[in-house]
Amino acid sequence: MTDDVRGVGDGRRAVPKRDPDDTIIATRRELERRQSGAARTPLRSRHDRRIARARDVRRALGLTALSVLLPGLGLLWTKRRMIGLLLIGITLIGGISLAIIVSSGGLVHGAAQLLTHKGLVMLLLFTIMGGLLWIGGIVLTALTTTDRRWPHQTRWMHAVFATLMCLVVAAPAAYAARDVIITRNAFDQIFTKRYTNDPDAATPKGGSNPWKNIPRVNLLLVGSDAGADRYSQRPDSMMVASIDTKTGDTVLVSVPRNMGHAPFPASSPLHKLYPGGLVALPGQTDAAAGLMESVWAVGIANKNLYPKDDPSPGLSATRDAITGITGLKIDYTAVIDMSGFEQLVNAMGGVWVNVKADPGQWLDPQKGIPIGGVIQNGQVVPGSITGYIKLGYQKLDGREALWYSRSRVASSDDQRMRRQRCMLNDLISQANPFQMVQKFPSIMQVAAKNIRIDINQDDLPAFATLADQMKHGNIRTVDISNSRSNANPDFAQIHRWIQQAIARKHTKKKAPAPGQTTSATSSPSTPSSSTTTNPISDTADSC
Numbered sequence: 001m002t003d004d005v006r007g008v009g010d011g012r013r014a015v016p017k018r019d020p021d022d023t024i025i026a027t028r029r030e031l032e033r034r035q036s037g038a039a040r041t042p043l044r045s046r047h048d049r050r051i052a053r054a055r056d057v058r059r060a061l062g063l064t065a066l067s068v069l070l071p072g073l074g075l076l077w078t079k080r081r082m083i084g085l086l087l088i089g090i091t092l093i094g095g096i097s098l099a100i101i102v103s104s105g106g107l108v109h110g111a112a113q114l115l116t117h118k119g120l121v122m123l124l125l126f127t128i129m130g131g132l133l134w135i136g137g138i139v140l141t142a143l144t145t146t147d148r149r150w151p152h153q154t155r156w157m158h159a160v161f162a163t164l165m166c167l168v169v170a171a172p173a174a175y176a177a178r179d180v181i182i183t184r185n186a187f188d189q190i191f192t193k194r195y196t197n198d199p200d201a202a203t204p205k206g207g208s209n210p211w212k213n214i215p216r217v218n219l220l221l222v223g224s225d226a227g228a229d230r231y232s233q234r235p236d237s238m239m240v241a242s243i244d245t246k247t248g249d250t251v252l253v254s255v256p257r258n259m260g261h262a263p264f265p266a267s268s269p270l271h272k273l274y275p276g277g278l279v280a281l282p283g284q285t286d287a288a289a290g291l292m293e294s295v296w297a298v299g300i301a302n303k304n305l306y307p308k309d310d311p312s313p314g315l316s317a318t319r320d321a322i323t324g325i326t327g328l329k330i331d332y333t334a335v336i337d338m339s340g341f342e343q344l345v346n347a348m349g350g351v352w353v354n355v356k357a358d359p360g361q362w363l364d365p366q367k368g369i370p371i372g373g374v375i376q377n378g379q380v381v382p383g384s385i386t387g388y389i390k391l392g393y394q395k396l397d398g399r400e401a402l403w404y405s406r407s408r409v410a411s412s413d414d415q416r417m418r419r420q421r422c423m424l425n426d427l428i429s430q431a432n433p434f435q436m437v438q439k440f441p442s443i444m445q446v447a448a449k450n451i452r453i454d455i456n457q458d459d460l461p462a463f464a465t466l467a468d469q470m471k472h473g474n475i476r477t478v479d480i481s482n483s484r485s486n487a488n489p490d491f492a493q494i495h496r497w498i499q500q501a502i503a504r505k506h507t508k509k510k511a512p513a514p515g516q517t518t519s520a521t522s523s524p525s526t527p528s529s530s531t532t533t534n535p536i537s538d539t540a541d542s543c
Contacts, residue, residue, distance in 0.1 A: 053147075053150065053154070056147055056150075057150070057154060057157075057158065059145065060142070060145035060146060060147075060158055061158065061161055062074075063075075063077055063078065063141055063145050064138060064141045064142045064145065064158075064161065064162050064165060065165065066141075067137045067138045067140075067141040067165075068134075068138060068165045068168055068169060070088060070091060071087045071088065071090075071091045071133050071134045071136075071137035071138075072084040072085070072086070072087025072088050072091075072137040072140075072141070073088060073137075074137075074141040074145070075087070075137070075140065075141050075144065076088075078141070078144045078145060079144065080140065080144050083140065084137075084141075087133065087136075087137045090133065091130075091133070091134075094126065094130065098126065101113055101114065101119075102114070104208070106208070106465065106468075108464045108465055108467075108468040109208065109461045109462075109464060109465045110461070111464070112460045112461040112463075112464035112465075113460075113461045115183065115187070115457070115460045115461075115464075116457055116458045116460055116461070117457055117458060118458075120180055120183060120184050120187070123180050124177060124180045124181065124184075127173055127176045127177045127180060128173070128177055130173065131169060131170060131173030131174070131177070134169045134173070135166045135169055135170060138162060138165050138166050138169065139162065139166065141162075142158060142159070142161075142162035145158075146158055146159075178441070179440055179441060179444075182440075182441050182444050182445070183440075183444055185448065186444040186445065186447055186448035187457055189448045189449075189452075190447055190448060190451050190452065190453055191453055191454075191455055191456070191457040192311070192452055192453070192454050193311070193454065193456075194332065194454035194455070194456065195309075195310055195311060195312075195316065195454065198329075201331060202214045202216075202217050202218075202331040202332075203456075203459070204459050204462035204463075205462075210459075210461070210462035210465065211245035211246075211462065211465075211466065214245055215244070215245060215246070216242055216243060216244060216245065216502070217242075217243045217245060217331050217332070217466065218240060218241070218242045218243075218328045218329060218330050218331050218332075219240070219241045219242075219243065219330075219331065219332050219333070219334065220238070220239075220240055220318075220319060220322055220330045220332070220333040220334070221237075221238070221239045221240075221241060221333075221334050221336065221424075222235045222237070222238055222315075222318065222333065222334070222335045222336070223235065223236045223237035223238075223239075223336055223338050223341070223405075223420075224236055224335055224336065224337050224338065235257070235293065235296055235318065236257075236338050236406070237254070237257075237338075237405075237416075237417070237420055238254070238255040238257070238292065238318070238322060239252060239253065239254045239255070239417075239420065239421070239424070240252070240253045240255070240322060240326055240328060240330070241424075242328055242498070242502060243466060243470060243473075244473065244502075244506075245466060245469070246469075247469070247473050247474075247506040248466075248469035248470045248471070248472050248473025249473040249474045249475075249476070249504075249506050250470055250473055250474070250475045250476070251476050251477075251478060251498065251501045251502055252421050252424065252425075252475060252476070252477050252478070252539060253326055253328075253477075253478045253480060253498060254417035254418075254420060254421060254477075254479075254480075254481065255292060255322060255325055255326070255480070256292065256413055256414070256417065256480075256481040256486050257288075257291065257292050257293035257413065258291050258292070258293070258413060258486050259291065259292045259325065259481070259486045259489060260277075260278065260279070260290050260291055260292075260486065260487050260488065260489075261276070261277035261278060261279065261290075261487075261488060261489065262277055262278040262292055262295060262321040262324055262325055263276075263277045263278075263321075263324035263325070263491060264277070264278070264317075264320050264321060264324055265320055265323055265324055267320075268317070268320035268324075269302070269305035269306050270298065270299070270302065270305065270317055270320065273302065273305070277324075278290055278291075278292075278294075278295060278298070278321065292321065292325075295314075295317050295318050295321045296314035296315070296317065296318050297314065298317055299312075299313040299314040299315070299316060299317025299318065300313055300314045300317075302317075315333060315335070319333060324491070325480070325489070325491060325494065326480075326494065326495070326498055327491075327494070327495035327498060327499070328498065332453070332454055332455055333453070333454055334451065334452070334453045334454075335451070335452045335453075336450060336451050337449075337450040337451075338402060338405075338406065339402075339450070340446060340447075340449060340450020340451065341398070341401070341402055341405070341450070342398035342399055342401065342402040343398055343446040343450070344398070344443065344446050344447065344450065344451075345396070345397065345398040345401040345402070346397060346398035347439050347442040347443040347446050348439065348443065349439065350395045350396060350397050350398075350401070351395065351396055351401055351423070351426050351427055351430060352393065352394070352395050352396075352426065352430060353393070353394065353395075353396050353401070353404060353422065353423065353426055353543075354392070354393045354422075354543055355368060355369060355389055355390065355391050355392060355393075355394060355396075355404065356391060356543070357369075357391060358410070358411035358412075358415035358418075358419075359415065360411060360412070360415070361410050361411045361415070362410060362411070363380065363409070363410035364388070364410070365410075366391075367388040367390075368388040368389045368390045368391045369388060369389040369403065369404055369407050369410075369419075370385045370387075370388055370403075370407050370409050370410050371385065371386050371387040371388060371389065371399075371400075371403045371407065372384055372385050372386040372387070372403070372409075373385045373407065373409030373410070374409070375409060380409060384409075385409065389403060389404055389407075401423065404419055404423060405419055405420045405423045407419075413481065414479070414481045417481060418477075418479075418542055421477050421539050421542075421543075422539065422540075422542065422543035425475050425539045425540055425543060426543070428467075428470055428471060428475070429471060431467075431471070473506065474504075474506060474507055474538065475538070475539040475540065476501050476504065476536060476537065476538055476539060477501075477536070477537050477538070477539045477542065478494075478497050478498050478501045478535055478536055479535045479536075479537070480494045480497065480498075480535065497535045497536060500536060501536045504536070
């Protein structure tokens with residue numbers, strides 16, 4: 001090697017000149033070093049690489065599946081562990097909050113809190129945000145566990161698996177959101193504003209005991225043969241349910257359509273017009289004039305006597321007349337279209353009823369309850385009866401349940417009202433929340449078209465608690481109808497009978513055995529179909 005002495009004379013530093021042979025030698029040594037190192041750590045075979053890749057794929061699939069069980073759970077074993085912990089924390093906080101709401105004040109009361117205006121909004125947001133959060137956790141887990149070095153087919157398979165897992169979560173979330181929206185729309189139509197000027201109206205309070213200072217709630221049930229919003233039609237049936245808020249004991253009073261002289265309380269606008277009770281006015285030729293079935297039409301005809309903000313003078317007139325007949329102040333009303341009742345029973349999956357021939361049934365009592373039937377000049381029109389509901393304990397569909405409740409071609413209005421009370425008793429005792437959830441959308445759609453209730457939607461938790469209490473209470477009937485007394489009833493006596501029924505002591509109910517009728521579990525009493533014998537009976541005994 002020789003030194004390059006360029007620039008020595010002018011003061012520049014001497015630069016050594018590199019020999020080409022030295023560069024060749026260095027390159028050879030580097031190659032030998034690399035070759036010797038490769039010999040010590042040989043490359044894995046293709047089989048080993050396949051095994052390692054299969055292990056990584058199984059791990060990725062497993063972690064993605066874990067994020068289906070709980071949002072972000074699969075991320076705990078990846079580099080995004082903190083994000084996984086955050087998603088799990090949000091999920092637990094939301095779940096615990098929802099559980100606290102549902103369990104507060106009892107399961108039924110708490111669940112009903114989700115059906116209030118605010119509850120449904122919260123439930124909708126919870127469903128949508130929860131679903132998106134869950135899907136986000138699955139997608140993030142899949143992206144984090146995917147190896148870009150995988151073959152195209154493997155990465156495609158992992159993406160398809162993650163998509164399927166997202167659908168597993170998205171489908172129920174979408175159904176839940178749909179049900180919430182259906183419920184909101186239905187409730188907007190079902191629940192109407194209660195019209196009352198009574199400062200002492202029975203209004204539940206908040207808390208776990210909303211009926212603490214309200215001993216009884218009186219609910220008027222009106223069955224209409226028209227839509228629930230067609231108030232010009234005469235009611236097909238009228239029934240009062242007086243409910244003890246502590247025991248759940250309920251007194252049912254059916255008011256006959258042909259009852260005359262219905263008294264109006266002094267607070268009613270119709271009291272001045274009919275001070276001695278409802279009667280047919282001069283010039284009225286309608287056969288129903290002066291009878292209870294005409295009260296609705298009377299209220300509409302005299303709507304100028306009612307406040308301008310009264311949404312339904314016909315309903316208000318009926319409520320006032322019922323108060324005069326029973327002596328019970330009506331707190332709430334429910335108007336149900338009878339054709340909608342048929343659809344509602346079908347949506348609920350039917351109702352079990354112990355079908356018995358009516359006492360005094362004059363037409364083929366051994367065949368059961370007639371379906372259809374038209375009477376002209378005291379005779380049944382041939383061919384108008386299209387069938388019979390057979391006797392015995394059986395499940396009725398909507399059409400059969402409707403005719404069981406309405407048929408009177410072979411018996412009297414009294415017996416028809418008895419069957420209506422039996423139907424209500426069976427529906428209350430057989431209500432199954434789990435079956436209702438399964439058929440929820442169809443039930444809500446039918447209810448929205450055919451039911452109007454003047455209950456504040458935000459009071460639903462209180463009424464849900466009351467309904468649950470009714471299932472454990474005694475249901476008793478006061479029979480105020482009599483063919484000899486409907487034309488000129490003794491209303492003072494009717495008031496006494498109802499108060500006697502209310503004063504009866506609560507008796508513990510036993511759950512019926514499978515296939516056993518509800519009448520076998522009720523306390524003994526003497527059934528009656530006339531107020532001349534024993535007007536008070538346990539409802540199930542006459543069913």
